[in-house]
Amino acid sequence: MYKILCTMPRISCLAGHHSTPGVLYSMFSATSQVTANVELSVEPISCLHDEPVRIRVFGLSPGEDVTLQAFMEDYKGVGFISYAHYRANSCGMVDAATMESLGGHFKGIFPMGLIGSLLPAHTEQKFTRFFKKDPQNPNVVKVTAYKGHLGKEALCSTDVGEPLATITHLRHYVAPGVQRIPVHYKKVRGCLFLPPGDGPFPGVIDLFGSAGGLLEYRSAQLASRGFASLALAFFAYDDLPEYLEExxxxxxxxxxEFLLKHDKVVKPHVGSIGVSKGGDLVLSLATFIPEVKAAVCINGSCANTQSSLHLHDRTIPGLDFDISKVKIDDDGVLDMYEAWEDPLDYPETLIPIEKADAHFLFLVGCEDRNGKSETYADQATERLRKAGRKNYEVHRYTHAGHLIEPPYSPSCYASYHKVIRMSVLWGGEPMFHQMAQVHAWNSTLAFLHKHLSFPKGKL
Structure with a gap:
């Protein structure tokens, strides 16, 4: 455990609490007036990003009100904050793992609420999604305890006053020994992450959605959990096409081919994981590429969407949306939920997954406002069922939105979409969305290990 500002003994009822000496983080000048016997701890002080931590405050007065705040910046320097109100127990302690938040960004017992509820600090940036551009550097989270129950306005003010205690917590995307290798293979552009050791490791193709570019953080985390993961761009990156047209x-x-040629990748099969547009792409990969034997579809469609997909002998057109059904709220945020056409009305766009020699995992946010993901999963699995297939799992998450990320990523209700050039509604309630991310991640790791660690026969 790492603690700060511990210059006086704790109150007697904490005498049985032991700690491991660590780095002392002092954020104030020598003249700062800080409550000397208050300690703030985060255990562990440094961990992988998909791991939970325990946040506690010691040395308070029994029944004392305290505000806990977390602060983190994205790669552009945009600040994200969360805060919660607690009341010390009879021993003068607050434990976020077991005690209820009385207010702030969440109420009730939410052990990782301070990390999972981080939101843009300033109103003009409220539709900013937290992106991790460089997963080789950890997220730096400053956790602070303030006296009393303070609101956002007070916490963001320069007059907030001195905190009771503060500590810096590091959240890493890459485990020690993980390798990052930029990829330029034929037309392929991306980045390969390899776990430490000789391997071989199960291989995974990692895809995101219609914003384009290259996102590496999920592949970094997959490599930290034993997978050789290729973060794959497919437009708006390097010399790839700028727009998602075909x-x-x-x-x-x-x-x-690139992944399976690598000497540290298990042969002869790989898996795939994708969210949004990447979700329907992984269904296509598992259907049309025999070596892809496992597909994790996160809030994707059962139809090919947006752009045409050219196969060797034919083309699958892209399912479109009806712009007249797009709703715009008072903040100028687009709600696409009713806008997408029904795939069953356009059978030529459907991906024939019932013909695939692969396994499927559908992860569904039941409050996804970017599309009818639950309906799409139902349509896909109904076709599999009618074909007599038992090669699928479906996990539905009540009150979860579109952007189901690895655990403890800040939940995002709406954000600016750089291709659409407007803010888009994603949906979800932070506490439930965070719980969904934990379950979805563990299910994904188990699913991929099950179907990729050893060669499988025909289904």
């Missing part, structure tokens, strides 16, 4: 299955075949 895609060719051959591009993804080259990505699979």
């Amino acid at each position: 895609l060719n299955i051959s591009y993804f075949e080259e990505a699979v």
Whole structure:
């Protein structure tokens, strides 16, 4: 355990509490007036990003009100904060793992609420999604305890006053020994993350959505959990096409080829994981590329969406949306939920997953406002069921939104979409969304290990 500002003995009822000496973080000048017997601890002080921590405050007066705040910046320097109100127990302690928050960004017992409820600090940036551009550097989270129950306005003010205690916590995306290797193979552009050791490791193709570019943080985390993961861009990156107008299955075949040629990747199969547009792409990869034997579809459609997908012998058109059904709220945020056409009305766009020799995991946020993900999962699994297939799992998450990320990523209700150039509604309630992310991540790791660690026969 690492603690700060411990210059006086604790009150007697904490005498049985032991700690391991660590770095002392002092954020104030020598003249700062700080409550000397108050200690703030985060255990562990440094961990992988998908791991929980325990946040506690010691040395308070029994029944004393305290505000806990977390602060973190994104790669652009945008500040994200969360805060919660607690009341010390009879021993003068607050334990976020077991005690209820009385107010702030959440109420009730939410052990990782301070990390999972981080939101943009300033109103003009409230539709900013937290992106991790450089997963080799950890997120730096400053946790602070203030006297009393303070609101956002007070906490963001320069007159907030001195805190009772503060500590810096590090959240890492890469485990020690994970390798990051930029990829330029034929037309393939991306970044390969390899776990430490000789391997071989199960291989995974990692895809995101219609914002384009290259996001590496999920692959970094997959590598930290034992997978050789290729973060794959498919437009708006390097020399790839700028816009998502059309895609060719051959591009993804080259990505699979690259992965399987690597001496640290288990042969002869790989898996795939994708969210949003990446969700329908992984269904296509598992259907049309024989080496792809496992697909994790996160809030994706059962149809090919937005852009045409060229196969070797035909083209699957992209399912479109009806712009007249797009709703815009008072903040100028787009609600796409009713806008997408029903895939069953456009059968030519459907991905024939019932023909795939692969396994499927559908992760569904039941309050996804970007599309009818639960309906799409139902349509997909109904086709599999009618074909006599038992090669699928579905996990539905009540009150979870569209952007189901690895655990303890800040939940995002709405954010600016750089292609659409407007803010888009994603949906979800922070506490339930965070619980969904934990379960979805553990289910994903188990699913991929099950179907990729050893060669499988025909289904």
